[in-house]
Amino acid sequence: MPRALSMPPVIASGSLGGSPQPVLPATGGLLLRPWEEADAPAFLSAYQDDEIRRWHTRRPGVEPQVRKWFHAYRQDWKQEKGGHWAIARDGVEVLGRIALRELDFDDGTAGAAYWVLPAARGAGVASHSLSALTTWALDEIGFHRLELDHSTRNPASCRVAIKSGYLLEGTKRSAAVHDDGRHDMHLHARIRGD
Ligand SMILES: CC(C)(COP(=O)(O)OP(=O)(O)OC[C@H]1O[C@@H](n2cnc3c(N)ncnc32)[C@H](O)[C@@H]1OP(=O)(O)O)[C@@H](O)C(=O)NCCC(=O)NCCS
Structure with a gap:
């Protein structure tokens, strides 16, 4: 149910889901592209890595589950709930994942x-x-403001945020549950014009 707004939304409905999910080039010969069925083994293998398991508590266990996630990713795009990209070298070899979630078109x-x-x-x-x-x-x-958060015990992610222009805004105390208990989380954000 859309909110009754006194102002028009920052982003108009249909701005994302009305078009196919784009392929985005990045420095270093990287391409951000939608996930493909053939990526399922690489995606699943990521969740065998201790570091990824440490920071990502929602994990697929088998390939059919990965394919369900990929389906949900496509639905997210159409319904303008999120965008999920494979990071691929030359568009083929999967190196990682990146996503935009918690989209709020009203506030941008x-x-x-x-x-x-x-x-x-x-x-x-x-x-x-x-x-x-x-x-x-x-x-x-x-969009006007993009946020990311990470555990205060994850300095590599903090560095990625800072290098990408996401300023550290503060610490959300005891904000997320990990396998070893609750962690404080750094909140970073980049806003248009930073
Ligand atoms: C965090 C992660 C995404 C970084 O990916 P990456 O491609 O290696 O990142 P980049 O190469 O762009 O930058 C990493 C930076 O972190 C730094 N870094 C790495 N480990 C570090 C550590 N233990 N302490 C401090 N800085 C560290 C690197 O030196 C580099 O900074 P620099 O370029 O100034 O030298 C990757 O390590 C990862 O997937 N980790 C496990 C999952 C995870 O943490 N996801 C994020 C959850 S919020």
């Missing part, structure tokens, strides 16, 4: 999330991808 806000496969880390894959996604979301689609 969204949240970013990502992981990178172990073999591809430390080469700018996350920060180049986040920068490309951010430029598209702010400059082409018209």
